[in-house]
Amino acid sequence: AMARVGEKELKAMPVKNALEGMQGKTAGVDITSSQRPGEVGNINIRGQRSINAEQGPLYVVDGMVIQNGGIENINPSDIEAIDILKDASATAIYGSRGANGVILVTTKKGKQGKVTLNYSGTVTFETLHDVTEMMSASEWLDYARVAKYNAGSYASATPTYEADKAAFGSVAASWKNIDQAWSNGNYDPSKVGSYDWASHGKQTGITHEHTLSASGGSDKFQGYASFGYMDQKGTQPGQAYERYTLKTSFDSNPVEWFKMGTSINASYSTQDYGYSFSKSVTGSGDFYSALRSMLPWTMPYDENNEYIRNPNGDVNIINPIRELDYNTNQRRTFRASASMYSQIDFGKIWKPLEGLSYRIQFGPEFQFYTLGIANAADGINGDGNNGAQYKNEQKRAWTLDNLIYYNKTLGQHNLGLTLMQSASAYHYEMGDMRATNVASADELWYNMSSAGTLKTFGTGLTETQMASYMVRLNYGYKDKYLLTASMRWDGASQLAEGHKWASFPSAALAWRMDQEDFLKDVSWLNQLKLRLGVGVTGNAAI
Known part of the structure; x- marks a missing residue:
């Protein structure tokens, strides 16, 4: 079960991240938004999957699994299409991490032709409307x-x-x-x-976003690059978000039997979290x-x-009317992810190997996050003492995939075979310090030693690895009777000895009724098919 959101749908109205662009356009996918700038809502595919476990889907960008968060750092203007895998069979391809559904993001790439330079920009205004009936x-x-x-x-x-x-x-x-x-x-x-307290907590939110991109190439080389900037002032005083994005993509086909390419997404953001x-x-x-x-x-x-x-x-x-003067809560995030690949088509080297190809792809990820909080003594959070907190997080991850494809047509039989071996690793480390009775909240979190002793101090480290294998068979007869069978095996380092591996089988059969000879000339059937197609699309949009 799949749903697709294309570039046209994403640009139907100004959005600040890809999740906002998907809202209301995919049946069975519930997306909530957050009023706080820089925060994204939750996404559930086909409802709640567990009481306490993680509900979020698996994100795959340009063929590489994302292990550090979601896709909120990607500029929506750089996205070509988003595909959502909604059924349980997605685990046969992406393993245990695909149990909550899979979101496939395809970013823009260069196209053959003259180099083109494009600019897109939007300005949006937002207001906060409260329909709650309060007591006078x-x-x-x-x-x-x-x-x-x-x-x-x-x-x-x-x-x-x-x-x-x-x-x-x-x-x-x-x-x-x-x-x-x-x-x-x-x-x-x-x-x-009475006094209108709430009037001090609302303002007109203004967001302006600008993206400058260039694309072009020859039959041997295509490139795409873009730079984006977004500045958002929230509908509540003290809330703001600023984001810079950089996207580059290069694909090369120097000889007929070999191609390679890379795609890089990077972003840097500063968030004023507010009260x-x-x-x-x-x-x-x-x-x-x-x-x-x-x-x-x-x-x-x-x-x-x-x-x-x-x-x-x-x-x-x-x-609380003065709390914005007494508290500072600021977060900074740098994220970068890449997808690099090389592919060899052996059939173009030696004719007997026609249909056989090998692809290797590597996806590194980096994320650096800092949190700084300062509370003045006069504020509610300060409670009589100047306090500060400084937290630093680092996340590093990589995924390496080796894939072999074999596609062959023998008369009316079509055969497709995919073999995959994958390895991935994840590293997380953090340091968190908090202090009370610092000399001054005006120094923010940059003079915590003035407290004499720290209130709390903590560090942490998490490292995990995963190994995976997958085999997938596609068979078609007369392009009418179709069979797909898949099996994936995942092994995770964090699981107990003797229980580290799990398998995920899947099989599907299909019959293409419109390919039957006795039905091809039935005009009303073709009309019916078109009507049903439109109906499904309409329901998905609702």
Whole structure:
């Protein structure tokens, strides 16, 4: 079961990454988006596959398996097509890692002809619309009075000025919004004042993206190169993302029987993550949600425009309106992946070997990631002390495939055989240090030794290897009766002794009804086939 998203669909509207371009265009594939710039959503192919295990699909870019993350670092303008393998038979080709589905990405390559220079650019505007129905200030007070009365902390079953004053009057600036609703002992809920906290957590997000590319070549050599830049300002203050991408592709066919090529994708990004509540007990995860959760009758500042830390007097409800001034959360990522191949067609060297070819392909990957967090003492995360965190991660991986292809036609019989041997390795290392009571949050995470001692320090290392073998047979008779049989074996170093290997068999039969002689001249059948094809495509788009 396959679905395809081509270049036309990806460019139907401006998108920031390939996953956004796939949304709504592939049946059976659920893709969620993230409102935070630089973050991508989740993708599930045909629903949940497990309760606790990884749900994400396997990504294959230009024939090479990606072991470090997904495809969010690839400029959508550099993608030729995306194919999605949705059924379980994908494991027969890609092994255990294909259990959640496989996403095949084909990037652009050079084409024979004159060198062409192309530019594409977009500017998009985004706004945050909240359709959640929230309590008004007077509605919240009605609810709180009942709750407090039932708990024994509100003196009367009906509102009284004295009971309101005792329950809500500890902060003068906030109490004014309730006090103005009382007159001569009478309470008018329509006069309760409120403050629009959420308005400080929204802004117009502006994104501009630019891609400059060149393509061309001769019958012996084709090349493609592009440079992309994207700058995104989020719909919440403090959130931003900047990305640079570089794509190169070269293919050469110096002699008739030999060809080689390489494709490289690289990116560097900086993300301002924005407000994030770091305490483990409770708290909103983003600035807008933190503001929206504040009590509507409270005020962030007093009459002298002084900051009020606890707007209703409760020490557990802290005013977040200045948090962007107190916290810095920045992530930097450099990623590079490549696909390099060489292929020999033995049939063009020696006629008796016609149909036999050998291909070797190698895919290295690199990722360097740094996280820096600084929390000032006055902020919620600081909690009275200047704090800092610095985390560094390195990921390296490679995959080496050896493939033998044999394709032969004997009369009305077509035979195709593929043999593969593959080896891959993955390396991950990290260092993470955190400190409290550093000299100043203005120095960010660059002077953590000023704390005297580090709060925590951790390092980690993960190394795994995998070996794989695969055989695949395709047989066709009269281009009408088709058989496909596959078997793959995977061995993983992280599994226990005696249980390191697993096999994945698959077989499929097909009958092409339109190739039957007695049906070829039935015009209504051809029309029916066309109608069904259109119907399936339409459903996939929905």
